[in-house]
Amino acid sequence: MQERPFCLRVGHLLPYSMSDSNTTDFTNPSTFILLGIPGLEAAHVWISIPFCTMYVIAILGNFTILFIVKMETSLHGPMYYFLCLLAVTDLIMSTSILPKMLSIFWFSTREISFSACLTQLYVFHSFSVIESGIFVAMAFDRYVAICDPLRHATTLTNPVVAKISLAVVLRGSMLVLPYPFLLRQWPYCRTNIIPQPYCGHMAVLKLACADIRISSYYGLFVLFCVMGLDVTFIILSYTQILRAIFSLPTKDAHLKTLGTCSSHLCSFLVFYIPDLFFSLSYRFHQNVPLHFHVLIVNVYYLMPSMLNPIIYGVRTKQIRGRVLRLFTHKGT
Template structure:
Protein backbone atom coordinates (compact mmCIF):
# COMPACT_ATOMS: atom_id res chain seq x y z
CA UNK A 1 0.00 0.00 0.00
CA UNK A 2 1.24 3.46 -0.77
CA UNK A 3 2.57 5.69 1.96
CA UNK A 4 0.65 8.66 0.60
CA UNK A 5 -1.15 10.84 3.10
CA UNK A 6 -4.06 11.57 0.82
CA UNK A 7 -5.30 8.10 0.03
CA UNK A 8 -8.35 6.74 1.80
CA UNK A 9 -7.54 3.90 4.22
CA UNK A 10 -10.88 2.65 5.62
CA UNK A 11 -9.37 -0.80 6.16
CA UNK A 12 -5.57 -0.57 5.90
CA UNK A 13 -3.70 -3.79 5.22
CA UNK A 14 -0.29 -2.22 5.84
CA UNK A 15 1.19 0.53 7.95
CA UNK A 16 4.49 2.27 7.25
CA UNK A 17 6.84 2.67 10.24
CA UNK A 18 9.12 5.63 9.58
CA UNK A 19 11.57 4.80 12.36
CA UNK A 20 13.05 8.01 13.82
CA UNK A 21 12.27 10.86 11.41
CA UNK A 22 15.13 13.33 11.17
CA UNK A 23 17.82 10.88 12.22
CA UNK A 24 17.85 8.68 9.12
CA UNK A 25 21.51 9.40 8.38
CA UNK A 26 22.49 8.20 11.86
CA UNK A 27 20.64 4.87 11.75
CA UNK A 28 23.86 2.85 11.47
CA UNK A 29 25.24 4.48 14.62
CA UNK A 30 21.94 4.39 16.52
CA UNK A 31 21.58 0.68 15.79
CA UNK A 32 24.79 -0.10 17.71
CA UNK A 33 23.49 0.75 21.23
CA UNK A 34 20.07 -0.65 20.31
CA UNK A 35 21.55 -3.97 19.20
CA UNK A 36 24.00 -4.11 22.12
CA UNK A 37 21.21 -3.46 24.62
CA UNK A 38 19.09 -6.20 23.08
CA UNK A 39 21.98 -8.70 23.10
CA UNK A 40 22.75 -8.00 26.77
CA UNK A 41 19.06 -8.26 27.62
CA UNK A 42 18.69 -11.62 25.87
CA UNK A 43 21.85 -13.04 27.43
CA UNK A 44 21.06 -11.77 30.91
CA UNK A 45 17.43 -12.83 31.04
CA UNK A 46 18.03 -16.28 29.54
CA UNK A 47 20.88 -16.74 32.04
CA UNK A 48 18.53 -15.93 34.92
CA UNK A 49 15.95 -18.42 33.66
CA UNK A 50 18.58 -21.12 33.11
CA UNK A 51 20.19 -20.74 36.53
CA UNK A 52 16.90 -20.69 38.45
CA UNK A 53 15.68 -23.76 36.57
CA UNK A 54 18.92 -25.67 37.20
CA UNK A 55 19.36 -24.78 40.88
CA UNK A 56 16.76 -26.31 43.27
CA UNK A 57 17.83 -23.99 46.10
CA UNK A 58 16.54 -21.05 44.03
CA UNK A 59 13.02 -22.46 43.74
CA UNK A 60 11.61 -19.78 46.01
CA UNK A 61 9.04 -16.98 45.53
CA UNK A 62 11.67 -14.27 44.98
CA UNK A 63 13.28 -16.18 42.13
CA UNK A 64 9.97 -17.24 40.61
CA UNK A 65 8.99 -13.58 40.41
CA UNK A 66 12.42 -12.82 38.95
CA UNK A 67 11.78 -15.44 36.25
CA UNK A 68 8.42 -13.84 35.48
CA UNK A 69 10.20 -10.48 35.15
CA UNK A 70 12.79 -12.02 32.80
CA UNK A 71 10.08 -13.51 30.58
CA UNK A 72 8.28 -10.16 30.47
CA UNK A 73 11.51 -8.38 29.54
CA UNK A 74 12.24 -10.87 26.77
CA UNK A 75 8.76 -10.43 25.28
CA UNK A 76 8.90 -6.62 25.50
CA UNK A 77 12.29 -6.27 23.84
CA UNK A 78 11.64 -8.96 21.23
CA UNK A 79 8.26 -7.53 20.26
CA UNK A 80 9.86 -4.27 19.16
CA UNK A 81 13.59 -4.38 18.53
CA UNK A 82 13.86 -6.87 15.62
CA UNK A 83 11.48 -4.70 13.58
CA UNK A 84 13.29 -1.54 14.66
CA UNK A 85 16.64 -2.96 13.54
CA UNK A 86 15.13 -4.04 10.22
CA UNK A 87 14.12 -0.39 9.67
CA UNK A 88 17.61 0.82 10.56
CA UNK A 89 19.51 -1.77 8.52
CA UNK A 90 17.27 -2.73 5.60
CA UNK A 91 14.69 0.12 5.37
CA UNK A 92 12.01 -2.52 5.94
CA UNK A 93 9.28 -0.12 7.01
CA UNK A 94 6.07 -1.95 6.12
CA UNK A 95 4.17 -3.78 8.82
CA UNK A 96 0.96 -5.71 8.33
CA UNK A 97 -2.10 -4.24 10.03
CA UNK A 98 -2.66 -7.38 12.12
CA UNK A 99 1.03 -7.55 12.98
CA UNK A 100 0.86 -3.92 14.11
CA UNK A 101 -2.17 -4.67 16.27
CA UNK A 102 -0.46 -7.73 17.75
CA UNK A 103 2.73 -5.80 18.46
CA UNK A 104 0.78 -3.06 20.21
CA UNK A 105 -1.06 -5.63 22.31
CA UNK A 106 2.13 -7.38 23.45
CA UNK A 107 3.88 -4.11 24.26
CA UNK A 108 1.15 -2.70 26.46
CA UNK A 109 0.01 -6.01 27.94
CA UNK A 110 3.53 -6.90 29.09
CA UNK A 111 4.19 -3.37 30.33
CA UNK A 112 1.17 -3.85 32.60
CA UNK A 113 2.43 -7.34 33.48
CA UNK A 114 5.89 -6.04 34.38
CA UNK A 115 4.38 -3.34 36.56
CA UNK A 116 2.35 -6.00 38.38
CA UNK A 117 5.45 -8.17 38.85
CA UNK A 118 7.24 -5.26 40.53
CA UNK A 119 4.32 -5.06 42.97
CA UNK A 120 4.61 -8.81 43.62
CA UNK A 121 8.36 -8.51 44.20
CA UNK A 122 7.81 -5.61 46.61
CA UNK A 123 5.25 -7.77 48.45
CA UNK A 124 7.76 -10.61 48.62
CA UNK A 125 10.42 -8.30 50.10
CA UNK A 126 7.88 -6.91 52.58
CA UNK A 127 6.92 -10.38 53.84
CA UNK A 128 10.55 -11.57 53.90
CA UNK A 129 11.73 -8.58 55.97
CA UNK A 130 8.68 -7.76 58.10
CA UNK A 131 7.37 -11.31 58.64
CA UNK A 132 10.35 -13.61 58.02
CA UNK A 133 9.02 -16.54 60.05
CA UNK A 134 5.76 -16.59 58.08
CA UNK A 135 7.28 -16.02 54.63
CA UNK A 136 7.16 -19.65 53.48
CA UNK A 137 3.64 -20.08 54.85
CA UNK A 138 2.27 -16.91 53.21
CA UNK A 139 3.97 -17.07 49.80
CA UNK A 140 3.54 -20.72 48.92
CA UNK A 141 4.07 -21.97 45.35
CA UNK A 142 0.32 -22.00 44.59
CA UNK A 143 0.01 -18.42 45.86
CA UNK A 144 2.95 -17.31 43.71
CA UNK A 145 1.37 -19.00 40.67
CA UNK A 146 -1.97 -17.29 41.36
CA UNK A 147 -0.28 -13.88 41.68
CA UNK A 148 1.50 -14.41 38.36
CA UNK A 149 -1.73 -15.49 36.66
CA UNK A 150 -3.62 -12.54 38.16
CA UNK A 151 -1.19 -9.89 36.87
CA UNK A 152 -1.15 -11.57 33.44
CA UNK A 153 -4.96 -11.65 33.24
CA UNK A 154 -5.11 -8.03 34.39
CA UNK A 155 -2.86 -6.98 31.52
CA UNK A 156 -4.83 -8.98 28.97
CA UNK A 157 -8.22 -7.71 30.11
CA UNK A 158 -7.10 -4.07 30.20
CA UNK A 159 -5.38 -4.07 26.80
CA UNK A 160 -7.82 -6.21 24.79
CA UNK A 161 -10.42 -3.38 24.50
CA UNK A 162 -7.72 -1.07 23.13
CA UNK A 163 -6.74 -3.67 20.51
CA UNK A 164 -10.41 -4.06 19.59
CA UNK A 165 -10.76 -0.30 19.13
CA UNK A 166 -7.66 -0.25 16.95
CA UNK A 167 -9.30 -2.68 14.53
CA UNK A 168 -12.61 -0.78 14.53
CA UNK A 169 -11.28 2.68 13.70
CA UNK A 170 -11.33 4.06 10.14
CA UNK A 171 -7.96 5.31 8.88
CA UNK A 172 -8.88 7.89 6.26
CA UNK A 173 -5.85 10.17 6.15
CA UNK A 174 -2.62 8.17 6.25
CA UNK A 175 -1.11 4.80 7.04
CA UNK A 176 2.25 6.30 8.00
CA UNK A 177 3.35 5.82 11.62
CA UNK A 178 6.15 8.21 12.64
CA UNK A 179 7.65 5.75 15.08
CA UNK A 180 9.82 2.63 15.35
CA UNK A 181 6.92 0.47 16.56
CA UNK A 182 3.13 0.48 16.88
CA UNK A 183 2.45 2.45 20.03
CA UNK A 184 -1.17 2.89 21.07
CA UNK A 185 -1.14 6.69 21.29
CA UNK A 186 0.63 7.11 17.95
CA UNK A 187 -1.68 4.72 16.08
CA UNK A 188 -4.74 6.25 17.75
CA UNK A 189 -3.83 9.67 16.35
CA UNK A 190 -3.99 8.27 12.79
CA UNK A 191 -7.68 7.43 13.09
CA UNK A 192 -10.15 9.88 11.58
CA UNK A 193 -13.18 8.86 13.66
CA UNK A 194 -14.16 9.98 17.15
CA UNK A 195 -11.29 8.76 19.32
CA UNK A 196 -12.28 10.47 22.56
CA UNK A 197 -13.44 7.23 24.21
CA UNK A 198 -10.23 5.49 23.19
CA UNK A 199 -8.16 8.42 24.44
CA UNK A 200 -9.92 8.48 27.80
CA UNK A 201 -9.61 4.71 28.08
CA UNK A 202 -5.87 4.90 27.41
CA UNK A 203 -5.51 7.51 30.16
CA UNK A 204 -7.56 5.36 32.53
CA UNK A 205 -5.43 2.26 31.91
CA UNK A 206 -2.16 4.16 32.27
CA UNK A 207 -3.08 5.84 35.52
CA UNK A 208 -4.99 2.84 36.89
CA UNK A 209 -2.05 0.48 36.37
CA UNK A 210 0.83 2.80 37.23
CA UNK A 211 -1.06 4.68 39.93
CA UNK A 212 -2.24 1.62 41.86
CA UNK A 213 1.02 -0.26 41.41
CA UNK A 214 3.20 2.66 42.52
CA UNK A 215 0.92 3.11 45.54
CA UNK A 216 1.24 -0.54 46.62
CA UNK A 217 5.00 -0.53 46.00
CA UNK A 218 5.35 2.65 48.07
CA UNK A 219 3.33 1.20 50.95
CA UNK A 220 5.44 -1.97 50.89
CA UNK A 221 8.73 -0.10 50.99
CA UNK A 222 7.58 2.29 53.71
CA UNK A 223 6.83 -0.74 55.86
CA UNK A 224 10.17 -2.28 54.86
CA UNK A 225 12.07 0.88 55.83
CA UNK A 226 10.31 1.00 59.18
CA UNK A 227 11.39 -2.61 59.80
CA UNK A 228 14.96 -1.91 58.67
CA UNK A 229 15.40 0.94 61.17
CA UNK A 230 14.41 -1.49 63.93
CA UNK A 231 17.20 -3.95 63.07
CA UNK A 232 19.69 -4.25 65.95
CA UNK A 233 22.97 -3.68 64.07
CA UNK A 234 24.23 -1.22 61.47
CA UNK A 235 25.58 -4.08 59.34
CA UNK A 236 22.15 -5.69 59.12
CA UNK A 237 20.60 -2.33 58.25
CA UNK A 238 23.17 -1.62 55.53
CA UNK A 239 22.81 -5.10 54.04
CA UNK A 240 19.02 -4.78 53.85
CA UNK A 241 19.31 -1.23 52.50
CA UNK A 242 21.64 -2.51 49.76
CA UNK A 243 19.14 -5.14 48.65
CA UNK A 244 16.15 -2.79 48.76
CA UNK A 245 18.13 0.00 47.09
CA UNK A 246 18.90 -2.12 44.04
CA UNK A 247 15.24 -3.15 43.79
CA UNK A 248 14.09 0.47 44.00
CA UNK A 249 16.60 1.47 41.31
CA UNK A 250 15.13 -1.17 38.96
CA UNK A 251 11.61 0.07 39.70
CA UNK A 252 12.55 3.70 39.03
CA UNK A 253 14.37 2.72 35.82
CA UNK A 254 11.08 1.21 34.63
CA UNK A 255 8.53 3.79 35.75
CA UNK A 256 10.29 7.11 35.17
CA UNK A 257 10.99 6.74 31.40
CA UNK A 258 7.58 5.10 30.86
CA UNK A 259 5.66 7.90 32.58
CA UNK A 260 7.84 10.57 30.95
CA UNK A 261 7.20 9.09 27.50
CA UNK A 262 3.46 8.74 28.12
CA UNK A 263 3.01 12.28 29.41
CA UNK A 264 5.12 13.77 26.62
CA UNK A 265 3.11 11.93 23.96
CA UNK A 266 -0.18 13.06 25.49
CA UNK A 267 0.38 16.61 26.63
CA UNK A 268 3.63 18.11 25.34
CA UNK A 269 4.04 18.48 21.60
CA UNK A 270 6.89 20.98 21.91
CA UNK A 271 9.47 18.23 22.48
CA UNK A 272 11.33 17.16 19.33
CA UNK A 273 9.75 14.12 17.71
CA UNK A 274 12.98 12.14 17.51
CA UNK A 275 13.56 12.69 21.24
CA UNK A 276 10.09 11.37 22.10
CA UNK A 277 10.68 8.27 19.97
CA UNK A 278 14.07 7.62 21.56
CA UNK A 279 12.56 7.87 25.05
CA UNK A 280 9.77 5.48 24.01
CA UNK A 281 12.44 2.95 23.06
CA UNK A 282 14.45 3.56 26.22
CA UNK A 283 11.63 2.50 28.53
CA UNK A 284 11.19 -0.74 26.59
CA UNK A 285 14.85 -1.69 26.16
CA UNK A 286 16.91 -0.31 29.04
CA UNK A 287 14.98 -1.91 31.95
CA UNK A 288 15.13 -5.24 30.08
CA UNK A 289 18.91 -4.93 30.08
CA UNK A 290 19.26 -3.59 33.65
CA UNK A 291 16.94 -6.01 35.45
CA UNK A 292 19.14 -9.13 35.03
CA UNK A 293 22.15 -7.09 36.19
CA UNK A 294 20.40 -5.54 39.18
CA UNK A 295 18.53 -8.64 40.32
CA UNK A 296 20.95 -11.26 39.05
CA UNK A 297 24.52 -10.04 39.49
CA UNK A 298 23.68 -8.35 42.80
CA UNK A 299 21.94 -11.48 44.15
CA UNK A 300 24.58 -13.62 45.85
CA UNK A 301 22.84 -16.96 45.26
CA UNK A 302 22.55 -16.36 41.51
CA UNK A 303 26.06 -14.92 41.36
CA UNK A 304 27.53 -17.96 43.14
CA UNK A 305 25.68 -20.40 40.91
CA UNK A 306 26.78 -18.54 37.77
CA UNK A 307 30.42 -18.60 38.90
CA UNK A 308 30.11 -22.34 39.60
CA UNK A 309 28.79 -22.98 36.10
CA UNK A 310 31.57 -20.90 34.52
CA UNK A 311 34.23 -22.62 36.63
CA UNK A 312 32.83 -26.08 35.81
CA UNK A 313 32.79 -25.28 32.09
CA UNK A 314 36.42 -24.16 31.98
CA UNK A 315 37.89 -26.89 34.21
Protein backbone atom coordinates (compact mmCIF):
# COMPACT_ATOMS: atom_id res chain seq x y z
CA MET A 1 0.00 0.00 0.00
CA GLN A 2 1.52 3.29 -1.09
CA GLU A 3 1.58 5.99 1.54
CA ARG A 4 0.36 9.49 0.79
CA PRO A 5 2.88 12.18 1.62
CA PHE A 6 2.15 14.50 4.48
CA CYS A 7 4.11 17.15 6.34
CA LEU A 8 4.16 17.72 10.03
CA ARG A 9 6.98 18.24 12.45
CA VAL A 10 6.24 14.81 13.92
CA GLY A 11 6.00 13.00 10.57
CA HIS A 12 7.64 14.63 7.57
CA LEU A 13 7.77 12.99 4.16
CA LEU A 14 9.31 14.46 1.04
CA PRO A 15 7.69 13.89 -2.36
CA TYR A 16 10.48 12.28 -4.27
CA SER A 17 10.83 9.04 -6.16
CA MET A 18 13.34 6.51 -4.93
CA SER A 19 13.75 5.28 -8.47
CA ASP A 20 15.48 8.57 -9.30
CA SER A 21 18.34 7.83 -6.89
CA ASN A 22 21.26 5.51 -7.32
CA THR A 23 20.73 2.29 -5.45
CA THR A 24 23.33 0.45 -3.45
CA ASP A 25 23.47 -2.73 -1.46
CA PHE A 26 24.03 -2.10 2.20
CA THR A 27 22.27 -3.12 5.38
CA ASN A 28 23.54 -0.71 8.00
CA PRO A 29 24.58 2.60 6.43
CA SER A 30 27.49 4.27 8.17
CA THR A 31 26.51 7.67 6.80
CA PHE A 32 23.70 9.50 5.08
CA ILE A 33 24.13 12.25 2.50
CA LEU A 34 22.09 15.41 3.08
CA LEU A 35 21.59 17.27 -0.20
CA GLY A 36 20.56 20.61 1.28
CA ILE A 37 18.12 22.27 -1.13
CA PRO A 38 18.08 19.93 -4.18
CA GLY A 39 18.39 21.83 -7.44
CA LEU A 40 19.59 25.02 -5.76
CA GLU A 41 23.08 23.92 -4.78
CA ALA A 42 24.65 26.85 -6.63
CA ALA A 43 22.65 29.27 -4.51
CA HIS A 44 23.35 27.64 -1.14
CA VAL A 45 25.54 30.50 0.06
CA TRP A 46 22.82 33.04 -0.70
CA ILE A 47 20.12 30.83 0.80
CA SER A 48 22.17 30.59 4.00
CA ILE A 49 21.88 34.34 4.65
CA PRO A 50 18.17 34.41 5.65
CA PHE A 51 18.53 31.11 7.53
CA CYS A 52 21.52 32.41 9.49
CA THR A 53 19.67 35.67 10.19
CA MET A 54 16.63 33.80 11.49
CA TYR A 55 18.85 31.65 13.72
CA VAL A 56 20.62 34.67 15.22
CA ILE A 57 17.28 36.39 15.89
CA ALA A 58 15.93 33.21 17.48
CA ILE A 59 18.95 32.91 19.78
CA LEU A 60 18.97 36.57 20.82
CA GLY A 61 15.18 36.75 21.21
CA ASN A 62 14.77 33.60 23.28
CA PHE A 63 17.74 34.34 25.53
CA THR A 64 16.30 37.83 26.07
CA ILE A 65 12.99 36.29 27.17
CA LEU A 66 14.80 33.99 29.60
CA PHE A 67 16.92 36.85 30.99
CA ILE A 68 13.97 39.20 31.48
CA VAL A 69 11.79 36.60 33.22
CA LYS A 70 14.68 35.65 35.50
CA MET A 71 15.51 39.25 36.45
CA GLU A 72 11.94 40.59 36.79
CA THR A 73 10.35 39.10 39.91
CA SER A 74 6.90 40.37 38.86
CA LEU A 75 7.05 37.90 35.96
CA HIS A 76 7.57 34.88 38.19
CA GLY A 77 4.21 33.27 37.46
CA PRO A 78 2.74 30.31 35.56
CA MET A 79 2.33 32.09 32.22
CA TYR A 80 5.96 33.24 32.16
CA TYR A 81 7.32 29.93 33.42
CA PHE A 82 5.64 28.24 30.47
CA LEU A 83 7.02 30.99 28.23
CA CYS A 84 10.55 30.20 29.48
CA LEU A 85 9.99 26.52 28.71
CA LEU A 86 8.83 27.54 25.24
CA ALA A 87 11.99 29.65 24.76
CA VAL A 88 14.25 26.75 25.77
CA THR A 89 12.34 24.41 23.45
CA ASP A 90 12.69 26.82 20.52
CA LEU A 91 16.43 27.16 21.16
CA ILE A 92 16.94 23.39 21.19
CA MET A 93 14.75 22.81 18.13
CA SER A 94 16.51 25.40 15.97
CA THR A 95 19.95 24.33 17.19
CA SER A 96 19.20 20.69 16.37
CA ILE A 97 19.06 21.42 12.62
CA LEU A 98 20.55 24.88 11.89
CA PRO A 99 24.28 24.28 12.53
CA LYS A 100 24.34 21.23 10.26
CA MET A 101 22.22 23.03 7.68
CA LEU A 102 24.61 25.99 7.59
CA SER A 103 27.62 23.68 7.34
CA ILE A 104 26.01 22.15 4.22
CA PHE A 105 25.37 25.59 2.73
CA TRP A 106 28.81 26.99 3.55
CA PHE A 107 31.21 24.06 3.46
CA SER A 108 29.31 21.33 1.54
CA THR A 109 29.73 18.93 4.47
CA ARG A 110 26.80 16.76 3.47
CA GLU A 111 27.72 13.56 5.29
CA ILE A 112 26.10 12.71 8.62
CA SER A 113 26.63 9.47 10.50
CA PHE A 114 23.74 7.09 11.00
CA SER A 115 23.74 7.60 14.78
CA ALA A 116 23.99 11.38 14.46
CA CYS A 117 21.11 11.35 11.98
CA LEU A 118 18.88 9.39 14.36
CA THR A 119 19.87 11.68 17.24
CA GLN A 120 19.05 14.77 15.20
CA LEU A 121 15.61 13.54 14.16
CA TYR A 122 14.81 12.42 17.71
CA VAL A 123 15.73 15.78 19.24
CA PHE A 124 13.89 17.76 16.56
CA HIS A 125 10.69 15.71 16.57
CA SER A 126 10.53 15.26 20.36
CA PHE A 127 10.89 18.97 21.02
CA SER A 128 8.30 19.69 18.35
CA VAL A 129 5.86 17.54 20.33
CA ILE A 130 7.01 19.24 23.54
CA GLU A 131 6.28 22.66 22.00
CA SER A 132 2.77 21.55 21.12
CA GLY A 133 2.30 20.41 24.73
CA ILE A 134 3.49 23.79 26.00
CA PHE A 135 0.77 25.51 23.98
CA VAL A 136 -1.77 23.20 25.64
CA ALA A 137 -0.37 24.15 29.07
CA MET A 138 -0.54 27.85 28.15
CA ALA A 139 -4.14 27.45 27.03
CA PHE A 140 -5.00 25.80 30.35
CA ASP A 141 -3.29 28.64 32.24
CA ARG A 142 -5.27 31.28 30.30
CA TYR A 143 -8.49 29.28 30.80
CA VAL A 144 -8.10 29.24 34.57
CA ALA A 145 -6.93 32.87 34.71
CA ILE A 146 -9.93 34.19 32.75
CA CYS A 147 -12.72 31.73 33.48
CA ASP A 148 -11.93 31.14 37.16
CA PRO A 149 -9.58 33.98 38.21
CA LEU A 150 -10.19 33.63 41.95
CA ARG A 151 -8.75 30.11 41.93
CA HIS A 152 -5.87 30.78 39.52
CA ALA A 153 -3.26 31.35 42.24
CA THR A 154 -4.31 28.27 44.21
CA THR A 155 -4.75 26.02 41.17
CA LEU A 156 -1.55 26.80 39.27
CA THR A 157 0.95 26.85 42.11
CA ASN A 158 4.66 26.49 41.41
CA PRO A 159 4.66 22.74 42.19
CA VAL A 160 1.68 22.23 39.85
CA VAL A 161 3.41 24.22 37.08
CA ALA A 162 6.54 22.13 37.58
CA LYS A 163 4.52 18.89 37.32
CA ILE A 164 2.73 20.07 34.17
CA SER A 165 6.06 21.07 32.60
CA LEU A 166 7.59 17.70 33.49
CA ALA A 167 4.58 15.88 32.03
CA VAL A 168 4.86 17.89 28.79
CA VAL A 169 8.58 17.09 28.46
CA LEU A 170 8.11 13.40 29.29
CA ARG A 171 5.23 13.05 26.84
CA GLY A 172 7.27 14.50 23.97
CA SER A 173 10.33 12.45 24.86
CA MET A 174 8.44 9.17 25.21
CA LEU A 175 6.15 9.58 22.18
CA VAL A 176 9.08 10.08 19.80
CA LEU A 177 11.42 7.58 21.49
CA PRO A 178 10.31 4.64 19.27
CA TYR A 179 11.31 6.57 16.12
CA PRO A 180 15.09 5.97 16.31
CA PHE A 181 14.74 2.46 17.74
CA LEU A 182 12.48 1.36 14.89
CA LEU A 183 14.65 3.07 12.28
CA ARG A 184 17.75 1.37 13.64
CA GLN A 185 16.31 -2.11 13.18
CA TRP A 186 15.34 -1.73 9.51
CA PRO A 187 17.74 -2.81 6.73
CA TYR A 188 18.70 -0.13 4.20
CA CYS A 189 19.44 -1.21 0.64
CA ARG A 190 18.09 1.55 -1.61
CA THR A 191 20.13 4.70 -1.15
CA ASN A 192 21.67 6.79 1.59
CA ILE A 193 20.74 10.13 0.00
CA ILE A 194 18.29 12.38 1.87
CA PRO A 195 17.06 15.24 -0.36
CA GLN A 196 16.85 17.85 2.39
CA PRO A 197 19.28 19.54 4.81
CA TYR A 198 18.33 17.58 7.94
CA CYS A 199 17.21 14.11 9.00
CA GLY A 200 13.45 13.78 9.24
CA HIS A 201 11.61 10.69 10.41
CA MET A 202 9.75 9.83 7.21
CA ALA A 203 12.62 10.96 4.97
CA VAL A 204 14.87 8.35 6.62
CA LEU A 205 12.12 5.75 6.89
CA LYS A 206 11.49 5.77 3.14
CA LEU A 207 15.09 4.65 2.58
CA ALA A 208 14.47 1.33 4.34
CA CYS A 209 13.91 -1.79 2.26
CA ALA A 210 11.52 -3.57 4.63
CA ASP A 211 7.90 -3.55 5.68
CA ILE A 212 7.80 -0.14 7.35
CA ARG A 213 4.11 -0.12 8.20
CA ILE A 214 4.80 -0.30 11.94
CA SER A 215 6.87 2.90 11.83
CA SER A 216 4.43 4.56 9.45
CA TYR A 217 1.38 3.75 11.56
CA TYR A 218 3.16 4.86 14.71
CA GLY A 219 3.99 8.15 13.00
CA LEU A 220 0.29 8.60 12.27
CA PHE A 221 -0.47 7.85 15.93
CA VAL A 222 1.91 10.61 17.04
CA LEU A 223 0.36 12.89 14.45
CA PHE A 224 -3.09 12.21 15.92
CA CYS A 225 -1.87 12.84 19.47
CA VAL A 226 -0.33 16.18 18.53
CA MET A 227 -2.56 17.64 15.82
CA GLY A 228 -5.69 15.88 17.02
CA LEU A 229 -5.78 15.96 20.81
CA ASP A 230 -3.68 19.08 21.41
CA VAL A 231 -5.46 21.27 18.89
CA THR A 232 -8.86 20.04 20.08
CA PHE A 233 -8.02 20.88 23.69
CA ILE A 234 -6.71 24.33 22.76
CA ILE A 235 -9.79 25.11 20.66
CA LEU A 236 -12.13 24.01 23.46
CA SER A 237 -10.18 26.10 25.97
CA TYR A 238 -10.32 29.23 23.84
CA THR A 239 -13.99 28.69 23.08
CA GLN A 240 -14.65 28.92 26.81
CA ILE A 241 -12.22 31.83 27.16
CA LEU A 242 -13.92 33.83 24.40
CA ARG A 243 -17.33 33.15 25.90
CA ALA A 244 -16.09 34.46 29.24
CA ILE A 245 -14.50 37.52 27.60
CA PHE A 246 -17.59 38.55 25.66
CA SER A 247 -19.78 38.12 28.73
CA LEU A 248 -17.88 40.99 30.41
CA PRO A 249 -19.92 44.19 30.75
CA THR A 250 -17.80 46.71 28.79
CA LYS A 251 -15.85 46.82 25.56
CA ASP A 252 -12.73 48.00 27.39
CA ALA A 253 -12.91 44.91 29.59
CA HIS A 254 -13.21 42.77 26.44
CA LEU A 255 -10.07 44.25 24.93
CA LYS A 256 -8.04 44.21 28.15
CA THR A 257 -8.84 40.59 28.90
CA LEU A 258 -8.36 39.48 25.29
CA GLY A 259 -4.94 41.17 25.30
CA THR A 260 -3.75 38.83 28.05
CA CYS A 261 -4.03 35.82 25.72
CA SER A 262 -3.43 37.42 22.31
CA SER A 263 0.28 36.49 22.36
CA HIS A 264 -0.54 32.83 22.90
CA LEU A 265 -3.12 32.90 20.11
CA CYS A 266 -0.57 34.38 17.69
CA SER A 267 2.06 31.76 18.55
CA PHE A 268 -0.57 29.02 18.33
CA LEU A 269 -1.50 30.14 14.79
CA VAL A 270 2.16 30.41 13.72
CA PHE A 271 2.81 26.87 14.95
CA TYR A 272 -0.25 24.98 13.69
CA ILE A 273 -1.72 26.77 10.66
CA PRO A 274 1.30 26.23 8.33
CA ASP A 275 1.37 22.55 9.35
CA LEU A 276 -2.22 22.20 8.19
CA PHE A 277 -1.50 24.12 5.00
CA PHE A 278 1.51 21.97 4.07
CA SER A 279 -0.36 18.77 4.88
CA LEU A 280 -3.20 19.76 2.56
CA SER A 281 -0.79 20.92 -0.15
CA TYR A 282 0.81 17.45 -0.24
CA ARG A 283 -2.52 15.78 -0.70
CA PHE A 284 -3.95 18.06 -3.37
CA HIS A 285 -0.89 19.58 -5.08
CA GLN A 286 1.55 16.79 -5.76
CA ASN A 287 3.43 18.61 -8.54
CA VAL A 288 5.11 21.18 -6.27
CA PRO A 289 8.83 21.43 -7.25
CA LEU A 290 11.04 19.64 -4.74
CA HIS A 291 13.42 22.57 -4.22
CA PHE A 292 10.52 24.94 -3.53
CA HIS A 293 8.93 22.50 -1.11
CA VAL A 294 12.15 21.86 0.85
CA LEU A 295 12.99 25.58 1.01
CA ILE A 296 9.56 26.69 2.22
CA VAL A 297 9.22 23.89 4.77
CA ASN A 298 12.61 24.66 6.30
CA VAL A 299 11.77 28.35 6.55
CA TYR A 300 8.53 27.41 8.28
CA TYR A 301 10.29 25.11 10.75
CA LEU A 302 12.51 27.99 11.87
CA MET A 303 9.83 30.68 11.96
CA PRO A 304 8.28 29.81 15.37
CA SER A 305 11.69 29.89 17.07
CA MET A 306 12.27 33.37 15.64
CA LEU A 307 8.74 34.77 15.91
CA ASN A 308 7.73 33.54 19.38
CA PRO A 309 10.03 35.91 21.34
CA ILE A 310 9.07 38.77 19.00
CA ILE A 311 5.35 38.07 19.48
CA TYR A 312 5.63 37.92 23.26
CA GLY A 313 8.00 40.90 23.36
CA VAL A 314 5.60 43.07 21.36
CA ARG A 315 2.25 41.80 22.63
CA THR A 316 3.07 41.34 26.34
CA LYS A 317 3.14 44.68 28.17
CA GLN A 318 5.36 43.52 31.04
CA ILE A 319 8.03 42.06 28.75
CA ARG A 320 7.88 44.99 26.34
CA GLY A 321 8.32 47.48 29.19
CA ARG A 322 11.23 45.54 30.68
CA VAL A 323 12.99 45.38 27.30
CA LEU A 324 12.54 49.13 26.80
CA ARG A 325 13.93 49.83 30.29
CA LEU A 326 16.86 47.53 29.58
CA PHE A 327 17.85 49.39 26.41
CA THR A 328 17.09 52.79 27.97
CA HIS A 329 19.48 52.10 30.84
CA LYS A 330 22.13 50.92 28.40
CA GLY A 331 21.65 54.07 26.35
CA THR A 332 22.13 56.30 29.37
